[in-house]
Amino acid sequence: MVQDTGHRAASVTPATPARVLLPSIVPAAAVGVLSALVLVGVSAAAEELQDVLWGPLPDALGIGRYSALWMVVMLVGTGVAVGLVVWRMPGHAGPDPATVGLDAPVLPPVVLPGLLLATALMLAGGPSLGPENPIITVNVALAAWLGARALPRVPGRIWPALAEAATIGALFGTPVAAALVISEALARQEIRGLLWDNVFAPLTAGAAGALTATLIDHPSFDLDLPPFGRPGWGDLLAAVVIASAGALLGMAAVRAFPYAHKAFAALRHPMLMLPAGGLVLGGLAALGGHLTLFKGLDEIAELAHDPDGRSAGEYALLTVVKLAALLVAASCGFRGGRIFPAVFVGTALGLCAHALVSGVHPSVGVSAAVLGILLAITRQGWISLFVAAVLVASPGTIALLCVASLPAWLLVTGRPQMQLREDGTPVR
Incomplete structure (x- = not known):
């Protein structure tokens, strides 16, 4: 018995002394x-x-x-x-x-x-x-x-x-x-x-x-959406469904990524690839409006300012156009990251869900959709949960998001990522 205790004590990972960490x-x-x-x-x-x-x-x-x-x-x-x-x-x-x-x-x-x-x-x-x-x-x-x-x-x-x-x-x-x-x-x-x-x-x-x-x-991510109280069973169902829908939508862009990249790479020169990408992005902006431009952080605040100010069709258009713009910009050679525009896509998708079903609280719809989209685009579980939670600044959504992340993660894990190897094949 004494030997067993000693074995367990020896297997404990020793802590690093403070004098090592201080420098x-x-x-x-x-x-x-x-x-x-x-x-x-x-x-x-x-x-x-x-x-x-x-x-x-x-x-x-x-x-x-x-x-x-x-x-x-x-x-x-x-x-x-x-x-x-x-x-x-x-x-x-x-x-x-x-x-x-x-x-x-x-x-x-x-x-x-x-x-x-x-x-x-x-x-x-x-x-x-x-x-x-x-x-x-x-x-x-x-x-x-x-x-x-x-x-x-x-x-x-x-x-x-x-x-x-x-x-x-x-x-x-x-x-x-x-x-x-x-x-x-x-x-x-x-x-x-x-x-x-x-x-x-x-x-x-x-x-x-x-x-x-x-x-x-003074950066801030709180969208100042209507306050959300205690979650109910309907909120849990909405979070699971919307997060899964966001993950599937994000995976559609991930699946298209190597093909879009290959199409622009066929032009073989940055002075052809990037202007061609700009032309496609200009057409998408003309279709979706100015809110689909830029990284999207200021634009999501404008979207969230009046959650009931647009129809479900308008939100759906913003969602699809922004996701397509993200796909094109990331494929043709522009230097930039995908997190912020993905947050815009999730925000528009969540507000679309609220416009379709009035019982879906805007905070639940936005946070769950952002969670699903980010899981698909980034494959970073913690950062996806964190960003989704801070957008709505409501403790009541955290438990919902943790549950909703589980089926959404099952939809994206082990599948291609929105990142390519040197030979153009997707990272898994």
């Missing part, structure tokens, strides 16, 4: 602040350019700011501008974005100016992508390059983890999202030690990034 605080915090400044700087520059391109410029030309003509001109022009950057700048603005996920490669510093410029032009010009993937890639490269010079004895694999956590924390304004993503990544690896010992430094970086972004930019 990581300063470099982790530095990475967090730097990563947030890069994100806020690129976003602010893109917003300034967007204000000019979609305001004084069309006004001076006597063209409607969001007329079909101007949307087509701007999106084709953005394709030309980004195509020039990809074609001519050193490093060609990084690898094919269809092959990159949130787990970014470490690129040489010479690539970063082109990637930053291509990202800022994309954000300002209107394609339906967000800043997350390219900014994570830039921050990972900067952290690895600067860290290797400032602290050469620190293992190089530490810096990408810190930069990813810091950027995710800055994107969502809270280190909770970073901690969830890190814990999910650690679960896929054989990592020794206690979970909180392993996430200590990345969580520090995420907290520093979130605080820096919050103090400078």
